[in-house]
Amino acid sequence: MTLSSLTFLFLFLPVALLLYLILPGRAKIYMLGIISLVFYAWGNPRDIVLLLFSVVFNYASALEMDELLYRRHWTLGKLSMIFTVIVNVAVLCVYKYSSAALPVGISFYTFSALSYIFDVYYDKAPAERNPVYVLVYIGLFSKVTSGPIVQYKDLYAQIRDHQVRLREDFGPGILLFLRGLFKKVLLADPLGLAFAQVTAVTEKTAGLAWLGVCFYAFQLYYDFSGYSDMAIGISRMLGFRFADNFDYPYTSGNLAEFWRRWHISLGAWFREYVYIPLGGNRCSVPRQMINLGAVWLLTGIWHGSTFNFVLWGIYHGAIIMFERFVLKKRLDKLPKVLRALGTDIIVFFGWVLFFSSGLGSAMRYYGQMFGSAGLGFWDAQASFILRQYFVLLLAGTAFAAPFLHNRYEEIMYYKQKGGFLVSAFLYLGLFALCIAEMVSSTYSTFLYAAF
Amino acid sequence: MQYFDTDDFEYEDEDIQGEAQHFSSVILLAVLAAAVVAMWALILIRPDRSFSENENRSLAQRPHYALFKGNSSEKEDEMPSLVEKIGDGTDTEKTQPTGQTNKAETTLLQGIRSGSLFEEMGDWITDQFPMRDLWMRVSFTARSLIGQKEFSGVYIGEDGYLISVPQEPDRNKNEKTIDAVSRFLARHNDIPASIMIVPGAAGVLTGKLPKNAPIRDETADIWDFQDKLYTAAKAAGAGELDLIDAASILKEHSEEYIYYRTDHHWTSYGAYLAFQGSTQALGIEPIEYLTYPVSDTFQGTLASKSGDLRSNDIVSIYEPQNTDVLYYVNYPATQTRRPSVYEPDALAEKDHYTVFFGGNHSVVEIVTTAQTDRNLLVFKDSYANCYVPFLIPYFDRIIMVDPRYYYDNIDLTMSSYGITDILFLYSADQLLHDTALADTLG
Structure with missing residues (x-):
């Protein structure tokens, strides 16, 4: 079940919130464990075995490892950690590289589980004796399918010592959730339609190919950041505070900054558990390059099983190394807008590898971006598509920077008297529009009998 | 209600809502809760629509599951309530069926195990969603207002003409x-x-x-x-x-x-x-x-x-x-x-x-x-x-x-x-x- 489905919005979420709210104290966390299992089983009852295995295995392993370390069996403790990590990664790889369908969220919850193991090993957080708490950490329904990959050390206290602060958490949570829903349903999904129209054209002019990349870049951003906002918003309603997962990445001045703003939880995970343990940037330049290379290779592999993703990781890694070791701060004097534009071109260019089904089709697309179709830069077809989705593209661009959101909050909540009322109704209006989109996306006409 | 008469405006800390934003989300929450209740009231009170003329297809109906094997006749018309569903799915797995007469009807437990219950619930809610056709029109109107001209392989042409896009x-x-x-x-x-x-x-x-x-x-x-x-x-x-x-x-x-x-x-x-x-x-x-x-x-x-x-x-x-x-x-x-x-x-x-x-x-x-x-x-x-x-x-x-x-x-x-x-x-x-x-x- 996705967070942006009618079933979730009208059945699952209200029931989950109600159960959470009416139960007293500790029972809330146990109920969240049950609810999360039901959520995961909804739609894929078989895969839940794998999730349960991950929870039980990591729960037991962490306890064992903790015991060994407590008794100062350092080598055994380390071996136990390595074994646990290998099992986790092996399960992930088997599913990623076999033809079987990838169990929902396995890349995300496996990384959560690894964070638990590492944090216990490095003594950043205690091992947990209550298996339900581990279940809630790994499988909390709001984040189990698509993240954010919250690190154990940031979450365990919120589970063990769960605070219910409705006044502080419920309101911001629901607003963030709704904004995420708007991003996903009103921007990402229609942009996906626009992108599909571009890819349906076999011979594209250069302009159309670039337009397609722009559609995809915004679709991906609003899809993923919208979904993250929904997940973080729901978690907040349930009393968990996660850090932001996206921070207006398309306004970044260089690629390193982009990666501090895009899918922040994944970048943080790699920094915490790969880059820094390898020595980070407190070592020689060649060693730093190896460390960066490892991180970016892994980042690429994490995103998908095809070679395209490996190449995409290398592409980003190479440019980040170029920025750090060659460019240094030489471009920092340029206006921010120009640097952001340059960064976006680099990022957008990389998305082609991301959305293409194979290297061949990626190369063909790159060719078309530089006019290999021999149709020039623009044609009527490109006009037709641009005209249909121009407003959407404009909205996508406008909301990619924080300006509008900040102005909105300032006016509605502070400057304009009665603005809060207007704001509430604006949210409701957009929510109604989301329902319209969700209902119509299930609208399928059966036409065969009509012919 | 002590929330409402505090005067500690928090302009600086984004994490804490100011008073206005708090009011805004309270209103929002109230209306959304009412909408959920109303939506369920409409779905449950009205008989299911069986056919959508606009879509030319049958619509999914309320799923029927027996609570346990054997007592299906008592439970047949009762919508499995959500609490029961969640509770039964996980807690009462070991409960033994009391009767013998198994009419080959799917029980709630079987439905959960095979995933069919969840699937049917989802289809039922989306297909029976109140004012389905109206929502469809809202979506169409909004999309055509911002300039979309192609809908599911159909061009919105001049003079009210809808034109099917020919395929290769x-x-x-x-x-x-x-x-x-x-x-x-x-x-x-x-x-x-x-x-x-x-x-x-x-x-x-x-x-x-x-x-x-x-x-x-x-x-x-x-x-x-x-x-x-x-x-x-x-x-x-x-x-x-x-x-x-x-x-x-x-x-x-x-x-x-x-x-x-x-x-x-x-x-x-x-x-x-x-x-x-x-x-x-x-x-x-x-x-x-x-x-x-x-x-x-x-x-x-x-x-x-x-x-x-x-x-x-x-x-x-x-x-x-x-x-x-x-x-x-x-x-x-x-x-x-x-x-x-x-x-x-x-x-x-x-x-x-x-x-x-x-x-x-x-x-x-x-x-x-x-x-x-x-x-x-x-x-x-x-x-x-x-x-x-x-x-x-x-x-x-x-x-x-x-x-x-x-x-x-x-x-x-x-x-x-x-x-x-x-x-x-x-x-x-x-x-x-x-x-x-x-x-x-x-």
Whole structure:
């Protein structure tokens, strides 16, 4: 079940919130464990075995490892950690590289589980004796399918010592959730339609190919950041505070900054558990390059099983190394807008590898971006598509920077008297529009009998 | 309520809402909660809708699961409440069934295990969502306001025209069709045949397309297909074969009402023009007709597909003048005879185009008093339904075969009816993308 489905919005979420709210104290966390299992089983009852295995295995392993370390069996403790990590990664790889369908969220919850193991090993957080708490950490329904990959050390206290602060958490949570829903349903999904129209054209002019990349870049951003906002918003309603997962990445001045703003939880995970343990940037330049290379290779592999993703990781890694070791701060004097534009071109260019089904089709697309179709830069077809989705593209661009959101909050909540009322109704209006989109996306006409 | 009278405005810390934002989210929350309750009240109180006319499909119904094996009769009509569902799914797994009479009904537990319960719940909620059609219109309106012109393969054209976007023909299927038709015509090379492939509105009503809309040249596809068919048929040893160029005939009238605005078919007037243009190939003399509109509220398949329900269409029928030929229509599959090719009952249904013959049938026989000693066999899709009535005064028998529903031996049918003329009458949309005709002809 996705967070942006009618079933979730009208059945699952209200029931989950109600159960959470009416139960007293500790029972809330146990109920969240049950609810999360039901959520995961909804739609894929078989895969839940794998999730349960991950929870039980990591729960037991962490306890064992903790015991060994407590008794100062350092080598055994380390071996136990390595074994646990290998099992986790092996399960992930088997599913990623076999033809079987990838169990929902396995890349995300496996990384959560690894964070638990590492944090216990490095003594950043205690091992947990209550298996339900581990279940809630790994499988909390709001984040189990698509993240954010919250690190154990940031979450365990919120589970063990769960605070219910409705006044502080419920309101911001629901607003963030709704904004995420708007991003996903009103921007990402229609942009996906626009992108599909571009890819349906076999011979594209250069302009159309670039337009397609722009559609995809915004679709991906609003899809993923919208979904993250929904997940973080729901978690907040349930009393968990996660850090932001996206921070207006398309306004970044260089690629390193982009990666501090895009899918922040994944970048943080790699920094915490790969880059820094390898020595980070407190070592020689060649060693730093190896460390960066490892991180970016892994980042690429994490995103998908095809070679395209490996190449995409290398592409980003190479440019980040170029920025750090060659460019240094030489471009920092340029206006921010120009640097952001340059960064976006680099990022957008990389998305082609991301959305293409194979290297061949990626190369063909790159060719078309530089006019290999021999149709020039623009044609009527490109006009037709641009005209249909121009407003959407404009909205996508406008909301990619924080300006509008900040102005909105300032006016509605502070400057304009009665603005809060207007704001509430604006949210409701957009929510109604989301329902319209969700209902119509299930609208399928059966036409065969009509012919 | 102590939340509301604090005066600690938190402008700086984004994590804590200011007073105004807090009020805003309280209002929002109240309305959303009310909306959820109202939505469930509507779903549960009203009986489920069983069929969506706009979508032309059955809607998912409330899932039925027995709570336990054996006591299904008590629980049959009770919606498994959410609390029960969550509770039963995880806690009461070990509860033993009390009764013995297992009616092979799925229990709640089985439903959860197989995932079918969740799936059916989801389908039920989305299909029975209150005001489904209204939401659909809201979505369509919002999208067309910001400029979207294509909805599910349908262009929103000028003057209320909805135009199906033609697809690239399937070359492999076309080769099969050409091969089968050629061999069939060679087997019956003593019988003259005609073929008419009708383009869709996109290639004809070019003035009605949205500006700059890319469109595949369907006419070129038709000509290409016909040329290949003609060459192949002649090479195989076929007899007389006339190609009727419906595309050119229709293009001369591209400003007139020759296609429905909301449906993928041509209008009776379009069919009439094509009939006028094909009399020579069929060796017949045209006569006078009077035309009557029978419906002005038709909303066809393209309206359903796109969600654009703004226009209506007029369905007309053509009555031949100065002819005393009588006829009846026989439907062998159901062994029914009808006095007319028109079925007025269809006008009470969604698809008014089925006023012609009540829709498609595997075989339709029209028996007339024309006494011309000519028996016509028509291989057809639904485009022929409003065209064939024009042919009634000219043939003793007209046999319409719709290959999509036909499973008999076509050569036997040919000889048992004493066929003297063959007509292939198809829309390009069907013939160039389908192998039903090849399967029928063998």
